[in-house]
Amino acid sequence: MTESTQKPKKIIPAPELPPERCQHVKIVDVDKPVQRVFYECYHCFQGLLSECIGKPVIEEIKGRPSLRELKVKCPNCGETAIKLTTEKVLSTTAIPSPWGTSDQESSKPT
Numbered sequence: 001m002t003e004s005t006q007k008p009k010k011i012i013p014a015p016e017l018p019p020e021r022c023q024h025v026k027i028v029d030v031d032k033p034v035q036r037v038f039y040e041c042y043h044c045f046q047g048l049l050s051e052c053i054g055k056p057v058i059e060e061i062k063g064r065p066s067l068r069e070l071k072v073k074c075p076n077c078g079e080t081a082i083k084l085t086t087e088k089v090l091s092t093t094a095i096p097s098p099w100g101t102s103d104q105e106s107s108k109p110t
């Protein structure tokens with residue numbers, strides 16, 4: 001037996017939020033100065049609406065251009081709800097999830 005052709009393990013840098021997980025995101029008014037981003041919190045699936053302004057900022061990290069990601073804090077659970085590649089996040093508002101995946105039926109009219 002000779003040595004088997006073992007491939008070296010891929011070293012994947014672990015980001016704080018792995019991109020594999022599916023997250024609902026919908027961006028509207030992309031052609032306007034203020035964009036609105038509808039999404040669900042990564043952690044608690046709270047429906048959220050963020051108003052963003054500006055264009056994605058590319059900055060050099062270790063000599064390589066990278067999109068700057070802004071962490072948006074979830075007003076519901078306090079965790080990072082999403083990372084947005086935008087210049088500035090003006091506001092973040094909790095909304096009923098447009099996708100209806102939230103289990104919370106807090107303000108349901110009778």
Ligand SMILES: [Zn+2]
Nearest residue numbers: 041044074077
């Ligand atoms: Zn949350």
